[in-house]
Structures are given as C-alpha cells and as structure tokens.
Amino acid sequence: MKQQAIIHELQRLGLRNTRIRRELVAIFQHADNPLAVPDIARELADRRLYPNKTTLYREVSRLARCNLISELDIGDGKKRYEMQTDHHHHLVCEQCHAITCVPIANQLCQLEEELAIHHDFSISRHTLEFYGTCRKCQKAGGGRR
Amino acid sequence: MKQQAIIHELQRLGLRNTRIRRELVAIFQHADNPLAVPDIARELADRRLYPNKTTLYREVSRLARCNLISELDIGDGKKRYEMQTDHHHHLVCEQCHAITCVPIANQLCQLEEELAIHHDFSISRHTLEFYGTCRKCQKAGGGRR
DNA sequence: ATTTTTGCAAAAGGTTTGCATTGAC
DNA sequence: GTCAATGCAAACCTTTTGCAAAAAT
Numbered sequence: 001m002k003q004q005a006i007i008h009e010l011q012r013l014g015l016r017n018t019r020i021r022r023e024l025v026a027i028f029q030h031a032d033n034p035l036a037v038p039d040i041a042r043e044l045a046d047r048r049l050y051p052n053k054t055t056l057y058r059e060v061s062r063l064a065r066c067n068l069i070s071e072l073d074i075g076d077g078k079k080r081y082e083m084q085t086d087h088h089h090h091l092v093c094e095q096c097h098a099i100t101c102v103p104i105a106n107q108l109c110q111l112e113e114e115l116a117i118h119h120d121f122s123i124s125r126h127t128l129e130f131y132g133t134c135r136k137c138q139k140a141g142g143g144r145r
Numbered sequence: 146m147k148q149q150a151i152i153h154e155l156q157r158l159g160l161r162n163t164r165i166r167r168e169l170v171a172i173f174q175h176a177d178n179p180l181a182v183p184d185i186a187r188e189l190a191d192r193r194l195y196p197n198k199t200t201l202y203r204e205v206s207r208l209a210r211c212n213l214i215s216e217l218d219i220g221d222g223k224k225r226y227e228m229q230t231d232h233h234h235h236l237v238c239e240q241c242h243a244i245t246c247v248p249i250a251n252q253l254c255q256l257e258e259e260l261a262i263h264h265d266f267s268i269s270r271h272t273l274e275f276y277g278t279c280r281k282c283q284k285a286g287g288g289r290r
Numbered sequence: 291a292t293t294t295t296t297g298c299a300a301a302a303g304g305t306t307t308g309c310a311t312t313g314a315c
Numbered sequence: 316g317t318c319a320a321t322g323c324a325a326a327c328c329t330t331t332t333g334c335a336a337a338a339a340t
Contacts, residue, residue, distance in 0.1 A: 036193040071220070073218060075218040075224070075272075077217070077222070079220070091264055091266045091268070092148075092258065093266075094269070096261055098262060100266070102260060102264065104256070107252065107256065111239075111249070111252065112275065114238065115247060115275060116277075118191070119245060119247065120238045120275055120279075120280040120283075121238075121245070121275075121279050121280060122212050122277045122278045122279040122283060123236070123275045123276070124239070124276055124277040124278070125275075125276050125277070126273065126274060126275045126276065127220075127272065127273070127274050127276070128269065128271065128272070128273045129272050130257065130266075130268045130270075130271045131259060131268070131269055131270050131271065131272070132261075132266055132267045132268040132269040132270070133266070133267045133269070134265075135264075135266065136263040138267060
C-alpha cells in the first residue's frame with residue numbers, strides 16, 4: 001500500500017489527515033525493521049521534530065488497532081511495530097538484536113484447527129518467532145561474550 | 146522433578162540453599178499457570194512473607210538462566226515464568242488472559258533447519274503462542290465487550 | 291462549530307542498579 | 316571467615332492518564 005492509499009484508508013476509517021500520522025506512515029514505510037516508540041521518537045528528534053511521546057503511543061496503537069501496522073513483541077520490554085504486510089515471522093538475534101523477517105508458508109492452519117476443536121478455544125492469531133544468532137554475530141562473537 | 150531434586154540441582158549449580166529459593170521452587174511447583182514476579186510477590190504477601198521485590202526479580206531470572214524455569218512473554222508487559230517441563234506452547238485468551246498449555250508434537254524442526262540454512266542463522270529456540278477466546282469467554286462474552 | 295487530535299505534567303507499572311547488611315557454607 | 320544472597324532506596328524505562336489547548340473537518 002502506498003502513502004496516498006494509506007491516507008485515504010485513514011480517512012475512510014474516520015481518522016483525520018494530520019502531520020503526525022503522515023510522518024508515522026512515512027517512517028514505517030521506509031523502515032526495514034520493526035520499530036518501537038522510543039526508536040520513532042529518536043528518529044523524529046534527529047530531524048528536529050519533537051513530537052510528544054504520549055501522542056506517539058496513542059497514534060501507534062491506533063494504527064495497530066486499524067490494522068495498518070502490526071505489533072511485534074520480542075520480549076525485551078518494548079513493543080515494536082511494522083507496516084502490515086503478508087503474514088510472516090521473525091528471526092531475532094539474541095546478541096545484536098537484529099530482526100529479520102521470514103515469510104512462511106503457513107503450516108499452522110491445520111494445527112490451529114485441531115487446537116481450536118480440542119480445547120474449544122477460538123484462535124484469532126498466533127505469534128511465532130525464532131531466536132538465535134545471526135550470521136554476523138556467529139562470525140564476530142564466536143568465542144567471546 | 147521434585148522439590149528435593151531441585152534443591153540438589155541448585156546446589157550442583159553452586160547456588161546456596163536459601164529460604165527464598167525454596168519458596169520460589171515450591172510456588173512454581175504448585176502453580177497451574179505461568180507467574181509474573183508481581184504475582185509471586187502478591188502470593189507471598191498473602192502468606193505474610195514480604196520478600197523484597199529486587200530479590201524476587203534477581204532470583205527468578207537466575208532460575209531461568211539455570212533452566213529450572215522458563216520464561217513466557219504474552220505481550221502484556223510482564224514476563225511470566227513456569228516450571229521447566231517438556232517443550233510446549235500456549236493458548237492465551239485475549240479477554241480474560243487465561244493461559245492454557247498445549248504440548249505440541251514439534252512440527253517446527255524441519256522448518257527451523259531450512260530457515261537456519263537459508264538465512265545462515267543459528268536457531269536456539271522459538272516462541273509460538275496462540276491468541277483468541279477461551280471457552281468461558283466465548284459463552285460469557287458473546288455479544289458484549 | 292464541532293469533534294478529533296495534540297501537548298504537557300504527572301504517574302503508573304515492571305524492572306534494574308548500587309551499596310550496605312545478612313546469612314550460607 | 317569468605318563469598319553469595321538479601322534488603323532498601325533510588326532510579327530507569329516504557330507506557331498510560333487526565334485535562335487543557337490547538338487543529339482538522
């Protein structure tokens with residue numbers, strides 16, 4: 001989805017076309033990694049824009065609620081967000097915290113159905129992330145650390 | 146593993162046999178849900194024991210590092226811990242936050258191998274949790290909320 | 291003009307740090 | 316006696332809340 005389409009989407013959802021929203025959309029579109037609110041704040045600060053953090057938190061969670069961005073939690077105490085795209089998962093490096101997206105042909109559908117029936121639990125989504133050591137850190141950090 | 150075995154395991158790891166550790170082990174053994182530190186503190190407070198929270202955090206993360214308990218993050222800002230047992234995953238109810246463990250025949254091994262080779266990323270573990278609505282909430286919360 | 295959005299200050303909630311004291315071995 | 320473990324106070328960090336001011340429709 002491109003910038004314009006997103007702005008329209010926002011309006012369709014009854015959200016007004018504001019500066020912060022445009023900036024957030026642009027940031028997420030250019031990001032090559034999921035971003036946490038503090039990351040975004042820093043990025044904007046670098047550009048001499050100092051949006052209020054309350055606003056960022058509010059806006060980001062609104063965009064997530066509207067399914068324009070999706071939420072990722074790698075267990076380090078911050079929620080990260082990325083442009084909503086096809087369903088995928090992540091490789092998270094435990095040393096340098098780099099995050100790589102991996103599209104995965106969904107092998108979990110059948111499993112979900114079985115679980116749903118067996119536990120009488122209606123599944124709406126799942127999270128699946130892989131943790132380990134990325135290429136760079138395998139080479140660099142070999143013995144030390 | 147039973148209480149005694151765990152105490153021995155602690156000692157084998159060079160950890161001293163202290164009151165707090167014994168209490169923690171007992172709590173985790175009787176827990177039927179993963180527990181966060183604030184939960185544990187509350188539980189101990191109910192029993193008129195008021196351990197320092199710093200100690201709890203330190204101790205819990207030590208037990209996790211020693212693989213006596215395992216960590217679970219359901220994305221609500223608290224880390225939960227549960228007795229280390231066989232590999233399993235969780236059904237997390239988005240309404241009442243109940244957590245159900247589901248043992249899963251690991252279908253992910255092959256996928257992990259493929260990912261590892263393809264991305265030159267050495268995978269050490271993964272997280273897989275399912276979110277949705279539990280039976281109780283399906284009945285109770287049907288239309289409202 | 292109305293309603294949403296923003297900014298600010300304050301606080302909440304989980305977690306960590308530094309340092310002195312206590313307790314296990 | 317030695318070193319690990321505990322307690323306390325303070326801080327850290329992300330996130331939330333309440334309310335008034337500003338901007339979008």
